Amino acid sequence: MTNEKDLLRFVTAGSIDDGKSTLIGRLLYENQGVYQDQFLSIKEIAQRKGQVQADLSLIVDGLKSEREQGITIDVAYRYFSTAKRNFIIADSPGHVQYTRNMVTAASTADLAVILVDARKGILEQTKRHSFIATLLNIPHILVVVNKMDLVDYSQEVFEQIKKDYLDFSSRLQIHDIQVMPVSALKGDFITKKSSKLSWYEGRTFLQYLENISIVSDRNLIDFRFPVQTLIRPNPDFRGYAGRIESGVIKAGDDVAVLPSGKKSRIKSIISYDKELEEAFTPQSVVLTLEDEIDISRGDMLIRQRNVPEIGDEFETLICWMFEQPAAEGEKYLIKHTTNIVPALIKELRYKIDINTLHRKESKELGLNDIGRAIIKTQKPVMFDSYVKNHATGSFIVIDQFSNATAGAGIIWDKPGVLPETD
């Protein structure tokens, strides 16, 4: 039954021509994630172009312009399921806008799959993707060394790449790294083991995906309930609609409302046709309180003894996604939980060279730059550090003139307590 299976969301990242689309195409094809008529349509394209074999990568390259040019230009979402799990793939292209796309795709992932071409080994791209995965606190990284068929399935080549990667990644904080060899083109170790890689004793790619235990980054400790909207069908009912972003809540629990700090108690937890005794993240519910308090969108319900930071200034790491650079003193809107507030970049500390991981002093962040900044908001917001709580520790930056999503940020910590860095 679909209902009982859990969900693994993973991001796939790679460099140009490392066979990522072929890998995903094969994964979908061999798991019935591709329907016959869709397959026939890519076979037709192959025939028109005079190719003998259907190109599995075309399953993944969604847009006509991409198929024509043989490139991918944007994050694509793919779905498949096995008897064990449901999967959502956020496929991040390796060409243009790689930082923006990788950050976007990684923002919702439990696992990062990073592709390496066995002939080329670890590239700058590989390092960038690994770095971004760690910035966004993805707990697992799987490095897939592809095109093993083109290096005669050589164990030495694989071991060298593995060693290079582990050397590099020791500089990053990654909880769980695995490195494995495959050939997506030939289908070795994607869903089936293969005698060509008889020296490799690990799992297939699919087995790995099915069995990895998601050390869930669900936070069940800190109750955070950003109010989305009010439900007032009649004067006697006042409900607060939202999603429990972290933690657990029971009817009768004491709560407080931020930023006012007013205290009350949960009267009822409503979920459409039933009242719940208890609710937890990530459920969407309606809460009612014992007392009539003035609460509106953007306010946050919390437990009285577990309070987030409240402030109008915080230390962040920002990935810039907009043509016009971010500069110190510039004003933007930020959307943080259900709050939209005017904000300004009070200080740009430095930007990070994502190839070398070195810090460079800079008063500007250009497109695809990542840098450390202090944000000041017009009114206080309620936040936690991203590592502790993704939902209350992340925000987007909106350009006020064009309305574009200009950047994405994670809250590093509160100002003042930041440990000095080298």
Next chain:
Amino acid sequence: MSSGYKISYLDSLESESIYIFREVAAEFENPVLLYSIGKDSSVLLRLAQKAFYPGKIPFPLLHIDTSYKFTQMIKFRDNIAQKEGINLIVHRNEEYLGKKMHPSQYGLDKCCKFLKTQALLDALSEGGFDAAIGGARREEERSRAKERIFSFRCRFGAWDPKNQRPELWNLFNAKINPGELVRVFPLSNWTELDIWHYIKREKIDIVPLYFAKKRKIVRRNGLILLADQFNKPKEGEKVEEVSVRFRTLGCSLCSGAIESKAGSLDQIIEEVGAAVKSERENRAIDYETEGSMETKKKEGYF
């Protein structure tokens, strides 16, 4: 902490969709729900009801009626609207219906363009809507895999796939200028099978054409069409009586049925789970040219 705090996959999809609905209601002045009467619309409607319960859905539903919809669909739509007390707007492109727009004369693409896309864009601008909620799913078709949940459209309703706003976490950017609009897709992460499981679990009413039954049909251009007032047999065609059902519903003229004996939800779930063809296989419109859906979407199609 206890491992008991776990919700099922369907519950997590439901929670995400409800969250999206509430963001729309909170951030836009004048949203509308695009209701196409199909199974995805039925799920969308139930999720909207859940999102605002015990309140009512705080926006109207809009149906674009091409006049070629199955009779059973229109009957179903009017029943639901009455039963659920829904504010339903029905819009038709009367100008082109007056000009007898019909695929047999103008081709499927043109018929769709005027009676669906143009009608939709007109209805959205006449209503002054700033957000249009639709039931599209990313899994349905290749070009949809890159669609955002909050998908920005310019003044002309067009989708620019190369210039989409990045979408991170669950932080949706709803900012637009007057005259612009955001299409919102709360079912983005649902698959066809998820939809069927949810319909079963929630006991959601759907148009009876989804269930297999012996029906009078004609075979035309590789499609099995219902032999109704829209599809009268032409010379050389004969009316057969076959057990068929529809995987997707649109206009009777171009929605093909599949031969099936799946007369219950359980049988449908089994059939869909084992299916080797995508649900859009019997949509004549997607086939006209390669990349056909992408072209239509750029023009402002659903």
